[in-house]
Amino acid sequence: MPFPSTAKLIAIQTRYQLVSFWRIPVAVFFTLGLPLVMLVLLNALFGSSTTETAAGSWPTSHFYTTGLAAFTAVSATYTNLANMVPIRRDEGVLKRWRGTPLPTWMYVSGFILSAVVIAFIGVVLMLTLGVVAYGLEIDPAKMPAAFVTFVVGVSTFAALGMALASLVKSASSAAAAANATILPLAFVSNVFIQVDDAPRWIEILGSIFPLKPFVEAFQDCFAPFVEAPAFNWGSLAFIAAWGVLGLVVALRKFTWEPSGSAPRGRRARRAAVDA
Amino acid sequence: MLAIEVSDLRKNYGDVQAVAGVSFDVREGEVYALLGENGAGKSTIVEILEGHRTASSGRVEVLGVEPATAGRDFRNRIGIVLQSSGVESEFTVREVIELYGGCYRQHLDADEVAGLVGLDEKVDARIGSLSGGQRRRVDLALGIVGKPELLFLDEPTTGFDPSARRKSWDLIERLGSAGTTVMLTTHYLDEAERLADRVGVLSRGRLIAEGTPEDLINKVSGTVVSFMLPDSVEPDEAASTFGPVLGVDVRVSGRLVEATIDHPAAAVNRLTSWALEAGVELDSLSVGRASLEDVYLALTEDEGDEQQ
Known part of the structure; x- marks a missing residue:
C-alpha cells in the first residue's frame, strides 16, 4: 500500500488546522472578530473625515477598511502562528506528529496554509463590509496587485510567525511576544493612523519593519489616487526580504519538543539524571 | 530476526552520562521491558530508538535501519506511545484516530481502535472532556492505529487505576501474541513480570541485569x-x-x-x-x-x- 498522496495529506492537514481554529473561540475572536469591531468603532468615530496622504486624499473610512484588512491578514498569519505553534509544542502535539510517517514539512504546510485561508477570509470579510457599509470602490484593474501583495504579505508574516515560534520557547511568552511586537508597530504603520506628519523616528521605525510597507502597498490597491495596476514592486521586494529572513530563522531554530523535555544547561541536566 | 539491536549505546548531556554503555537485543515478536527507577535512562534509550534523539556514541539499529536518520517508511512501521505528549483537545477521539491514522500506509478503523483500547463509549467525545486515564488510552490508540510491527510504550500505565491497568495489559498481551514486537519501559515490577518475555534492568544508565522474569527471579x-x-x-x-x-x-x-x-x-x-x-x-x-x-x-x- 502506498502512502496517501502529498496533495491529499496537505489538504487533510490544512482542513484539520482550520477546524481546530474554528473550535477555539478566543482565536476566532482575536483574529477575525476584533479587527471587524475596530473597523466599525474607528469608522463611527472618525470615518466621516478625509485622510490626506502625500499622493492624494481619500475617505478615512476607506483608509481604515483597507489598513485593517491588511492588519487582519497579518494577525491571521504572524500572530496566529506565533500563538498556536508554541501551544501545540508545549502540549507535545508537535512531538507526536514527528513520530508519525507524515513528513514534518507537510505538517508545517498545513499550519501555514490554514493561516493563509483564515487571512483570506478575514480580508474578504473586511473588504465586503467596506463596500457594503462604507462605499469602498473596488477597481478590478488593481485586483491582481492586491492579490499579489496579499500573497507576498501573508507568506512573509507566516514565516515571521514561525520564526517567532522558533525563538520563543513557551506558549505563554510567545503570545505575549507576538502582541508586543505587532501592536505597537501597527500604530506607526498606517493601520490606525496615517503617519505622514509623524516625528522622524516614528517614520523610520515604520519603514524598518515590513508591516508599514505591506499595509501601504495593500492600501494603494484601493486608493483612488493610485493608478492601476498599482503594483508596488519596491515594497514587495522589501517585504519578501523580511520573509526570507523569517524563513531562515525558522528553519534553523525550530524545535519540536516542549522546552525542558531535553535538559538544557548543566544544572538542568544533572537534575534530570538525578531525578 | 532482531527487531532492535543496541550496542554500547551512550548518551551524554554535557558532562553527565544519562546512558553509559548499554547493549541489548530485542527479537521480532518479543515483548521486552526496560525496568528502572526514574532517571535510570529508560526514556532516553527509547527516544533514541524512536529517532527522537541522537545517540552520543554506540550503534543502534531498529527494524534494520538507523532510527536517527530513518525516514517515513521507518515511522510507518513503528508506533509510539510517549510518556507525555498531548493530543488536540478540540477534537473527538474518532477525529484524532482518523487524522493520525490517515498518514500511514494502512490503518485500522476508528471504531475498531477505540474498541481495542476500551474507549468505545467515548469515541465521539472531545479529548478535552476525557479523564487522564482515558487520554492515556487515546495515546495507546494513536500508537496502534497504523498497524505497527514494533510498538514503543513508554510507561504506558502510569497514572492508571487498577482496572484500567489490567485492561491495558490485556491489550498489550494481545498485541504481543498477534506478533507485534513491543518495547516497553516501566517502573512497575508487576507490569514487567506480567507482560515481558524478557526484562532489562536499568540503573544509572547501565543495564545491570537481563533475562526472562523467571531467570532473574531464579538468579536471586x-x-x-x-x-x-x-x-x-x-x-x-x-x-x-x-x-x-x-x-x-x-x-x-x-x-x-x-x-x-x-x-x-x-x-x-x-x-x-x-x-x-x-x-x-x-x-x-x-x-x-x-x-x-x-x-x-x-x-x-x-x-x-x-x-x-
Whole structure:
C-alpha cells in the first residue's frame, strides 16, 4: 500500500488546522472578530473625515477598511502562528506528529496554509463590509496587485510567525511576544493612523519593519489616487526580504519538543539524571 | 530476526552520562521491558530508538535501519506511545484516530481502535472532556492505529487505576501474541513480570541485569523472609539485630524487614528461636519465593554499594 498522496495529506492537514481554529473561540475572536469591531468603532468615530496622504486624499473610512484588512491578514498569519505553534509544542502535539510517517514539512504546510485561508477570509470579510457599509470602490484593474501583495504579505508574516515560534520557547511568552511586537508597530504603520506628519523616528521605525510597507502597498490597491495596476514592486521586494529572513530563522531554530523535555544547561541536566 | 539491536549505546548531556554503555537485543515478536527507577535512562534509550534523539556514541539499529536518520517508511512501521505528549483537545477521539491514522500506509478503523483500547463509549467525545486515564488510552490508540510491527510504550500505565491497568495489559498481551514486537519501559515490577518475555534492568544508565522474569527471579536464588519489626526493636537497630540472626544483610523499609536467604530452613529456625527467647511476636512472618521486586532491590542495592 502506498502512502496517501502529498496533495491529499496537505489538504487533510490544512482542513484539520482550520477546524481546530474554528473550535477555539478566543482565536476566532482575536483574529477575525476584533479587527471587524475596530473597523466599525474607528469608522463611527472618525470615518466621516478625509485622510490626506502625500499622493492624494481619500475617505478615512476607506483608509481604515483597507489598513485593517491588511492588519487582519497579518494577525491571521504572524500572530496566529506565533500563538498556536508554541501551544501545540508545549502540549507535545508537535512531538507526536514527528513520530508519525507524515513528513514534518507537510505538517508545517498545513499550519501555514490554514493561516493563509483564515487571512483570506478575514480580508474578504473586511473588504465586503467596506463596500457594503462604507462605499469602498473596488477597481478590478488593481485586483491582481492586491492579490499579489496579499500573497507576498501573508507568506512573509507566516514565516515571521514561525520564526517567532522558533525563538520563543513557551506558549505563554510567545503570545505575549507576538502582541508586543505587532501592536505597537501597527500604530506607526498606517493601520490606525496615517503617519505622514509623524516625528522622524516614528517614520523610520515604520519603514524598518515590513508591516508599514505591506499595509501601504495593500492600501494603494484601493486608493483612488493610485493608478492601476498599482503594483508596488519596491515594497514587495522589501517585504519578501523580511520573509526570507523569517524563513531562515525558522528553519534553523525550530524545535519540536516542549522546552525542558531535553535538559538544557548543566544544572538542568544533572537534575534530570538525578531525578 | 532482531527487531532492535543496541550496542554500547551512550548518551551524554554535557558532562553527565544519562546512558553509559548499554547493549541489548530485542527479537521480532518479543515483548521486552526496560525496568528502572526514574532517571535510570529508560526514556532516553527509547527516544533514541524512536529517532527522537541522537545517540552520543554506540550503534543502534531498529527494524534494520538507523532510527536517527530513518525516514517515513521507518515511522510507518513503528508506533509510539510517549510518556507525555498531548493530543488536540478540540477534537473527538474518532477525529484524532482518523487524522493520525490517515498518514500511514494502512490503518485500522476508528471504531475498531477505540474498541481495542476500551474507549468505545467515548469515541465521539472531545479529548478535552476525557479523564487522564482515558487520554492515556487515546495515546495507546494513536500508537496502534497504523498497524505497527514494533510498538514503543513508554510507561504506558502510569497514572492508571487498577482496572484500567489490567485492561491495558490485556491489550498489550494481545498485541504481543498477534506478533507485534513491543518495547516497553516501566517502573512497575508487576507490569514487567506480567507482560515481558524478557526484562532489562536499568540503573544509572547501565543495564545491570537481563533475562526472562523467571531467570532473574531464579538468579536471586533465594527465598524471601519478611516480617514486621517488633516494637521492642528500633528501626535503626533492625539491621544490626537481625543481620547476625539471619546470617545475611536485611532490608528495612518502614516497619517491614526483609531478607533474601539461600538456605531458609536454618535461618528461619534461628529467627524464631530469637523471637521466642526475646519473648516477642513476629507479625506477618512470611517465607516466600522471590519476586521481580526482590531481584530489583537486590540488584540496585549492589549497584549502590559499588558506587560508594
